[in-house]
Amino acid sequence: MTDSKNASGQLKTVFHKQKRGLITRQELLLSAREIFARDGFENARLEDIASNIGKTRGALYDNFENKEAVFYAIFEQNIERDKTELASLLARASTLEKRIQALIKYLIRVSQDRERVLLNLEFKLYAIRHPRKRQRFADLHDAICLEVFGPELRQLLQQLGRQSSRAKRMGSLAISGVMDGLVLGHLFDPEVLDSREVARHLKLCLSEILQMNLPAKKTT
Amino acid sequence: MTDSKNASGQLKTVFHKQKRGLITRQELLLSAREIFARDGFENARLEDIASNIGKTRGALYDNFENKEAVFYAIFEQNIERDKTELASLLARASTLEKRIQALIKYLIRVSQDRERVLLNLEFKLYAIRHPRKRQRFADLHDAICLEVFGPELRQLLQQLGRQSSRAKRMGSLAISGVMDGLVLGHLFDPEVLDSREVARHLKLCLSEILQMNLPAKKTT
Amino acid sequence: MTDSKNASGQLKTVFHKQKRGLITRQELLLSAREIFARDGFENARLEDIASNIGKTRGALYDNFENKEAVFYAIFEQNIERDKTELASLLARASTLEKRIQALIKYLIRVSQDRERVLLNLEFKLYAIRHPRKRQRFADLHDAICLEVFGPELRQLLQQLGRQSSRAKRMGSLAISGVMDGLVLGHLFDPEVLDSREVARHLKLCLSEILQMNLPAKKTT
Amino acid sequence: MTDSKNASGQLKTVFHKQKRGLITRQELLLSAREIFARDGFENARLEDIASNIGKTRGALYDNFENKEAVFYAIFEQNIERDKTELASLLARASTLEKRIQALIKYLIRVSQDRERVLLNLEFKLYAIRHPRKRQRFADLHDAICLEVFGPELRQLLQQLGRQSSRAKRMGSLAISGVMDGLVLGHLFDPEVLDSREVARHLKLCLSEILQMNLPAKKTT
DNA sequence: AATGAATGAGGATTCATTCAT
DNA sequence: TATGAATGAATCCTCATTCAT
Numbered sequence: 001m002t003d004s005k006n007a008s009g010q011l012k013t014v015f016h017k018q019k020r021g022l023i024t025r026q027e028l029l030l031s032a033r034e035i036f037a038r039d040g041f042e043n044a045r046l047e048d049i050a051s052n053i054g055k056t057r058g059a060l061y062d063n064f065e066n067k068e069a070v071f072y073a074i075f076e077q078n079i080e081r082d083k084t085e086l087a088s089l090l091a092r093a094s095t096l097e098k099r100i101q102a103l104i105k106y107l108i109r110v111s112q113d114r115e116r117v118l119l120n121l122e123f124k125l126y127a128i129r130h131p132r133k134r135q136r137f138a139d140l141h142d143a144i145c146l147e148v149f150g151p152e153l154r155q156l157l158q159q160l161g162r163q164s165s166r167a168k169r170m171g172s173l174a175i176s177g178v179m180d181g182l183v184l185g186h187l188f189d190p191e192v193l194d195s196r197e198v199a200r201h202l203k204l205c206l207s208e209i210l211q212m213n214l215p216a217k218k219t220t
Numbered sequence: 221m222t223d224s225k226n227a228s229g230q231l232k233t234v235f236h237k238q239k240r241g242l243i244t245r246q247e248l249l250l251s252a253r254e255i256f257a258r259d260g261f262e263n264a265r266l267e268d269i270a271s272n273i274g275k276t277r278g279a280l281y282d283n284f285e286n287k288e289a290v291f292y293a294i295f296e297q298n299i300e301r302d303k304t305e306l307a308s309l310l311a312r313a314s315t316l317e318k319r320i321q322a323l324i325k326y327l328i329r330v331s332q333d334r335e336r337v338l339l340n341l342e343f344k345l346y347a348i349r350h351p352r353k354r355q356r357f358a359d360l361h362d363a364i365c366l367e368v369f370g371p372e373l374r375q376l377l378q379q380l381g382r383q384s385s386r387a388k389r390m391g392s393l394a395i396s397g398v399m400d401g402l403v404l405g406h407l408f409d410p411e412v413l414d415s416r417e418v419a420r421h422l423k424l425c426l427s428e429i430l431q432m433n434l435p436a437k438k439t440t
Numbered sequence: 441m442t443d444s445k446n447a448s449g450q451l452k453t454v455f456h457k458q459k460r461g462l463i464t465r466q467e468l469l470l471s472a473r474e475i476f477a478r479d480g481f482e483n484a485r486l487e488d489i490a491s492n493i494g495k496t497r498g499a500l501y502d503n504f505e506n507k508e509a510v511f512y513a514i515f516e517q518n519i520e521r522d523k524t525e526l527a528s529l530l531a532r533a534s535t536l537e538k539r540i541q542a543l544i545k546y547l548i549r550v551s552q553d554r555e556r557v558l559l560n561l562e563f564k565l566y567a568i569r570h571p572r573k574r575q576r577f578a579d580l581h582d583a584i585c586l587e588v589f590g591p592e593l594r595q596l597l598q599q600l601g602r603q604s605s606r607a608k609r610m611g612s613l614a615i616s617g618v619m620d621g622l623v624l625g626h627l628f629d630p631e632v633l634d635s636r637e638v639a640r641h642l643k644l645c646l647s648e649i650l651q652m653n654l655p656a657k658k659t660t
Numbered sequence: 661m662t663d664s665k666n667a668s669g670q671l672k673t674v675f676h677k678q679k680r681g682l683i684t685r686q687e688l689l690l691s692a693r694e695i696f697a698r699d700g701f702e703n704a705r706l707e708d709i710a711s712n713i714g715k716t717r718g719a720l721y722d723n724f725e726n727k728e729a730v731f732y733a734i735f736e737q738n739i740e741r742d743k744t745e746l747a748s749l750l751a752r753a754s755t756l757e758k759r760i761q762a763l764i765k766y767l768i769r770v771s772q773d774r775e776r777v778l779l780n781l782e783f784k785l786y787a788i789r790h791p792r793k794r795q796r797f798a799d800l801h802d803a804i805c806l807e808v809f810g811p812e813l814r815q816l817l818q819q820l821g822r823q824s825s826r827a828k829r830m831g832s833l834a835i836s837g838v839m840d841g842l843v844l845g846h847l848f849d850p851e852v853l854d855s856r857e858v859a860r861h862l863k864l865c866l867s868e869i870l871q872m873n874l875p876a877k878k879t880t
Numbered sequence: 881a882a883t884g885a886a887t888g889a890g891g892a893t894t895c896a897t898t899c900a901t
Numbered sequence: 902t903a904t905g906a907a908t909g910a911a912t913c914c915t916c917a918t919t920c921a922t
Contacts, residue, residue: 018904018905018906020905020906021905021906024906024907038349039349040260040262040345040349042260042262042263043262043349045890045891045892046891046892046893047891047892055907055908056907056908056909057891057892057893057908057909058894058895058906058907058908058909059906059907059908061892061893061894061895062905062906062907062908063906066892066893067892067893118345118348121341121345121404124404124405124407124408125260125338125341125404127408128338128404128407128408129258129259129260129263166411166412169409169412170412170413170417173405173406173408173409173412173413174402174405174413174417174421176401176405177401177402177403177404177405177406177413178398178401178402178421178425179401180401180404181396181397181398181399181400181401181402181404182394182397182398182401183397184341184344184345184348184397184400184401185344185393185394185396185397186393186397187344187348188344188347188348188393189389189393191386192386192389192390192393193390193393193394193397197390197394200432201394201398201429201432204425204428204429204432205398205424205425205428205429208424208425208428209421209424209425212420212421212424244881244882265915265916265917266916266917266918267916267917275882275883276882276883276884277883277916277917277918278881278882278883278884278920279881279882279883281882281917281918281919282881282882283881286917286918287917287918458883458884458885460884460885461884461885464885464886478789479789480700480702480785480789482700482702482703483702483789485911485912485913486912486913486914487912487913495886495887496886496887496888497887497888497912497913497914498885498886498887498888498915498916499885499886499887501913501914501915501916502884502885502886502887503885506913506914507913507914558785558788561781561785561844564844564845564847564848565700565778565781565844567848568778568844568847568848569698569699569700569703606851606852609849609852610852610853610857613845613846613848613849613852613853614842614845614853614857614861616841616845617841617842617843617844617845617846617853618838618841618842618861618865619841620841620844621836621837621838621839621840621841621842621844622834622837622838622841623837624781624784624785624788624837624840624841625784625833625834625836625837626833626837627784627788628784628787628788628833629829629833631826632826632829632830632833633830633833633834633837637830637834640872641834641838641869641872644865644868644869644872645838645864645865645868645869648864648865648868649861649864649865652860652861652864684902684903705894705895705896706895706896706897707895707896715903715904716903716904716905717895717896717897717904718899718902718903718904718905719902719903719904721896721897721898721903722902722903723902726896726897727896727897
């Protein structure tokens with residue numbers, strides 16, 4: 001390839017997709033979720049992702065610039081999904097207490113999504129190990145915090161005494177960390193630490209973390 | 221299961237090593253720790269591990285059967301170390317309360333060892349993703365629980381009301397999970413979730429988990 | 441691979457080669473010459489280069505960083521060879537006239553090396569098409585001029601009235617250009633433009649170019 | 661061999677094209693010229709050629725059988741153009757001397773067309789490297805000689821003493837070779853060998869070559 | 881105990897080409 | 902006439918592993 005800029009390449013993200021193409025893209029993402037969660041990002045084979053839905057690698061490259069782009073796309077989806085779902089959940093809760101319960105309930109549900117948690121771990125590890133790409137991750141990075149803390153949630157956290165943006169993101173990181181860690185333990189030995197126990201521990205820890213800064217109820 | 225079993229199954233390591241050889245082996249393990257933590261198991265290059273201490277890959281194969289064996293060996297070390305260190309710590313504590321505090325203190329110290337935590341994650345993920353190798357992992361698996369809960373700890377847990385072996389191991393898994401998750405969050409964004417906060421959250425969660433089953437103080 | 445610099449990689453050019461390794465390296469270069477000339481740089485398969493001497497691609501990567509590095513190495517060889525051979529040829533010629541004849545004779549000999557000329561073309565085209573790599577090519581670039589004009593030659597050119605370095609390099613470029621072009625024509629249709637004719641045309645053009653600036657004998 | 665033969669063998673191009681189609685075809689050829697010259701035949705991407713004029717690859721396949729056919733078509737154009745332009749130029753010149761000057765002038769003009777020369781080189785190299793396709797190239801092959809020597813030119817050459825067809829084609833090959841080589845040198849290092857110098861050298865060499873066989877003025 | 885040489889499998893990526901629409 | 906979707910072959914490169922020395 002010549003050094004001169006390549007006329008295409010940048011346009012890949014624009015995509016003039018039509019129905020059929022968008023369906024394939026969705027299927028690929030679903031498949032990628034499964035494979036990335038199963039094998040880890042580095043170890044996942046694009047071939048597997050594609051053949052999983054009866055396509056070839058070419059179809060993948062038709063929809064994504066490269067392996068990394070598929071990875072990113074998944075997280076963008078997660079974020080979008082969380083924002084939407086959490087927002088609607090919290091909107092329905094009237095009191096602070098109800099909101100906290102709704103959040104915990106939601107997180108417990110997320111914690112039961114094996115794929116989701118493994119992808120979370122994968123994502124964080126990838127970011128840690130590729131510092132140069134952190135900037136590119138920046139958007140997703142903050143977004144992944146907001147993954148757990150959409151606009152509605154900010155309000156909740158604010159009520160919990162976390163005024164600063166940093167405090168909110170800290171809470172978010174801690175919560176998602178505890179969740180990921182507990183679920184990882186569960187996956188590591190499902191018989192020793194079963195789903196129910198994960199939920200129990202989660203509820204406990206989350207309550208603790210969420211109330212950490214609550215002026216009135218300070219525990220520590 | 222006997223703690224003294226050699227879980228990695230590599231006979232090579234027991235053999236005919238002399239001073240120089242053992243030193244190299246140690247250096248290699250140290251180096252491997254660094255590289256595995258930095259790049260992850262799958263992505264780590266044996267070349268990097270070796271050249272890191274001025275040797276070539278050959279030296280590695282002279283000391284270990286293959287990549288996996290190096291990985292295992294690291295965990296054997298971790299386990300051994302934990303058992304020793306925790307035992308002496310706990311032995312010095314007279315009351316139950318002191319023991320709990322000693323344990324928490326120890327875990328906070330471990331949580332500050334970036335390498336250690338990343339290796340923990342790597343290990344768990346590897347086990348999850350290689351179910352066929354789980355049997356081989358069996359020893360280490362239990363051992364890694366005991367990594368956090370040596371003989372002295374069993375006693376502690378027993379005092380905490382966890383009679384069954386399963387309950388003990390569950391506690392162990394949960395604790396190490398929470399620790400791993402929190403530290404991962406910290407590494408992901410050190411400015412948002414700093415070391416001090418990790419320690420704070422850890423203390424909170426661990427207290428909660430440890431006392432979970434304490435008959436008297438039952439929270440749930 | 442992690443972003444952190446890779447401990448190895450840079451060292452690849454240092455090479456702690458021993459006898460056997462150096463022989464392989466030489467064989468690979470010879471083979472690469474053949475294949476690059478035959479198929480062109482872009483179209484040449486590393487597999488072909490390696491299997492040509494009964495080795496595998498791995499051996500290639502053991503000796504060169506990548507495809508481009510093999511390409512460069514060939515030219516470094518060419519340059520070295522030219523410098524040596526031309527120097528000794530010119531050293532033996534006593535008068536200016538004899539030197540010119542020696543040079544022409546040498547160039548005619550080079551022009552009969554099909555491989556050599558095709559590689560020359562390939563090299564120039566590659567440089568033209570990869571402007572960003574031109575800097576890396578810089579050394580070789582000047583060197584390839586000196587490929588035709590070693591130290592002894594400088595003296596000759598000086599005698600021919602080309603004082604400035606630029607004038608010398610210009611002459612070099614023009615000469616090698618004419619040679620490449622004529623030989624290309626020959627290879628394109630060997631029956632129409634045979635070797636003898638190439639030599640004839642070459643002699644004519646070179647004389648013309650070399651004497652271009654000769655104050656006394658100006659022909660045009 | 662008849663000049664009017666369609667050398668590329670693609671019937672498609674003769675077919676049912678209407679205004680719009682023919683315009684696209686022309687645009688594609690223009691674009692292909694640019695890209696083939698820039699990246700070389702093997703390395704050029706059909707995608708680039710198409711997107712360069714705001715079309716997709718499909719449009720290319722609608723107008724040409726395949727990549728090679730585009731390549732051929734370009735040369736057919738070149739040949740046609742040369743024949744026409746040179747013929748009119750030479751027709752206007754009354755004496756032999758004037759004809760030679762006109763030819764040289766024309767060639768110098770061609771030599772300033774970077775694209776054209778790079779395509780020439782590309783074409784020759786391709787022919788050399790695909791001997792099996794030489795037969796298909798046959799028409800173009802001779803044609804490319806005639807590219808420089810149309811009917812009017814034959815007459816000129818005849819005047820120059822080149823009776824045999826072979827002698828004429830030889831002259832043609834030599835001339836175009838020298839031109840290609842010099843321009844390549846210029847493109848390789850435009851600062852060392854600038855356009856003016858190329859023209860100077862070209863004039864010199866061409867005069868020499870053209871007069872090579874002139875009975876009266878024999879130089880060799 | 882350690883090295884340099886070599887292997888070979890495996891995976892990401894590119895791209896000409898086909899085809900339904 | 903032209904597009905978007907998909908294919909699949911081809912190729913570079915990496916790296917764990919083996920082996921002679």
